Amino acid sequence: MSVEIKLPTEKAVQLSHGGGGKEMNNLIKSIFFKAFANPILASEEDAAVLNLDGPTAFTTDSFTVSPLFFAGGDIGKLAVAGTVNDLAMMGAEPQYLSCSFIIEEGFAIASLKQIVASMASELHKSGTRVVCGDTKVVPKGCADGLFINTSGVGRILKPHISVNHLQPGDAIIVSGDIGRHGAAILMAREGLNLESDLRSDCANLWPVVEQLIAANITIHAMRDATRGGLAAVLNEWAQASKVGISVAESQIPVSDEVKGLCELYGFEPHDLANEGTFILAVPQTIASGVVEIINRYGDSQTAAIIGQVEDNHHGKVILTTPWGSTRYLDLPQGELLPRIC
Amino acid sequence: MSVEIKLPTEKAVQLSHGGGGKEMNNLIKSIFFKAFANPILASEEDAAVLNLDGPTAFTTDSFTVSPLFFAGGDIGKLAVAGTVNDLAMMGAEPQYLSCSFIIEEGFAIASLKQIVASMASELHKSGTRVVCGDTKVVPKGCADGLFINTSGVGRILKPHISVNHLQPGDAIIVSGDIGRHGAAILMAREGLNLESDLRSDCANLWPVVEQLIAANITIHAMRDATRGGLAAVLNEWAQASKVGISVAESQIPVSDEVKGLCELYGFEPHDLANEGTFILAVPQTIASGVVEIINRYGDSQTAAIIGQVEDNHHGKVILTTPWGSTRYLDLPQGELLPRIC
The missing domain is CATH 3.30.1330.10 (PurM-like, N-terminal domain)
Known part of the structure; x- marks a missing residue:
């Protein structure tokens, strides 16, 4: 004792x-x-x-x-x-x-x-x-x-939101610029003060989700991109719903501070954790309305449509780079940043 | 990192x-x-x-x-x-x-x-x-x-069980002999093998509670005596229900192994943690029936009536020793056995 x-x-x-x-x-x-x-x-x-x-x-x-x-x-x-x-x-x-x-x-x-x-x-x-x-x-x-x-x-006020409910044709939306939580923890841990404007996206998402529910929006899937980041959510969705998901790298919002830290440490923004940023799969026809609601009631005003659900490459996520080439975006492997949350 | x-x-x-x-x-x-x-x-x-x-x-x-x-x-x-x-x-x-x-x-x-x-x-x-x-x-x-x-x-199948519902005249029942979990942890930590029959009382109480509910027994209060042991439960009840509780030390079931360890280390069995032993406050008239049900369906067959609720000494627990003297049984203080649960 x-x-x-x-x-x-x-x-x-x-x-x-x-x-x-x-x-x-x-x-x-x-x-x-x-x-x-x-x-x-x-x-x-x-x-x-x-x-x-x-x-x-x-x-x-x-x-x-x-x-x-x-x-x-x-x-x-x-x-x-x-x-x-x-x-x-x-x-x-x-x-x-x-x-x-x-x-x-x-x-x-x-x-x-x-x-x-x-x-x-x-x-x-x-x-x-x-x-x-x-x-x-x-x-x-x-x-x-x-x-x-x-x-x-x-x-549950809005039932039937599920990892299994993505449908070909759905738009993929991200609620704000990605990777800020992971980058903020990295900065704090390494004692960096260079990127002074960088703050975790850590936020309560209920106020903005409540607005989406009130607007009676059709939501097929919705998930906050915590450990494993955007890459993990999209891969889990593609596998669970047996669909392909294609995203355009140039459409994914990333702040300059997060880009800078990623270059410095060799991380990818889509692997970094978020704590107040979420991904949605909604019918294409209402996608821009959803972005508008999120930008009005959310914290970041950087929500964007980043891709769509497809009826091929089932279980896979395809990333189109700014140079027009495509590659699979995999589930992150290893542990780059332990104790992120 | x-x-x-x-x-x-x-x-x-x-x-x-x-x-x-x-x-x-x-x-x-x-x-x-x-x-x-x-x-x-x-x-x-x-x-x-x-x-x-x-x-x-x-x-x-x-x-x-x-x-x-x-x-x-x-x-x-x-x-x-x-x-x-x-x-x-x-x-x-x-x-x-x-x-x-x-x-x-x-x-x-x-x-x-x-x-x-x-x-x-x-x-x-x-x-x-x-x-x-x-x-x-x-x-x-x-x-x-x-x-x-x-x-x-x-x-909740049986509502209105509460720390606030003890009534003068209620019998206090313990579902089995006390202190076995605390004593078993102490033994494991100190590497003692002397008391080889001693095992934690760690058990799932739902089967016996389900029988009490099925028998439609009136239960005023019910609580498992975990950290702080019997002493903590009785003191919390006395304070919350603004009643006095008197218990007879000679009626409290304690195994010889637990008694022996307590003497060796200077602990009191009523302060030791339990993980499958509970205390009830029920009307006096049904108390022996409750003991019978617990002994039939529980693990220990040592359930006993150990005292009663009184309309004096509000907020206090009075212990009558085997020699007939009385003293307050206080809420345990300090930390004798950290990481018991």
């Missing part, structure tokens, strides 16, 4: 904060209950009691991002936006989240408070509530600072 | 297994999808689509237990039983779980498979399905082997 170091309660998390006794009660009530205040959480039962009705989406994500703070966000913002976005991508209103912390002994209480405040502010953007939680503290060296799991449930 | 060590895929988890690309797909499909096989999980959407109706319980737990394998269970069994039990304690049928892994680079694939098989076997006991998941891999040294988060949802 490790020897417990008695740090002042108000400065660092101690093992006793995860012990199930007085200290844990104090931590939970003074930080988590205060930031996430709502009657369901306050009931302190073994499980939250929800009233759900009909088709419901359920998802989970653990966040291990390093560093915990980066340009455009932190692990708290990411943990809320990530799970909210997974629900939104299924056409579901993000109603309720669970929130589970694994904290390394000695973690600064001030940082924990800052991260929790960031979660609360992100929850506010979509009216989502944290209704249950869990806190574990592990001895120094057994985790790297802080890991957060959020799981979420929400009512 | 850490340098990636290329271990053979079939022997150890690599960073690329968490990268969102080909290797992650392989790991997920060959291990997780195979063990947890069900159509909802296989759909591979951003979120599982469930049909829920009416009052639903929702809960989360992260598991960081050390060591990962112990007498009577492992982190996988614990991760399923723990969340299933939190749902069962709310009178809810444990229907759907999410499952999220944080794996340290280099973790043995064989151990991962063993843990996942143990999860699958535990799921089977309550008919619960894993319907969504997440896999993160962190570089060597950034986590201690494996952490698992499970969140769960389930239909």
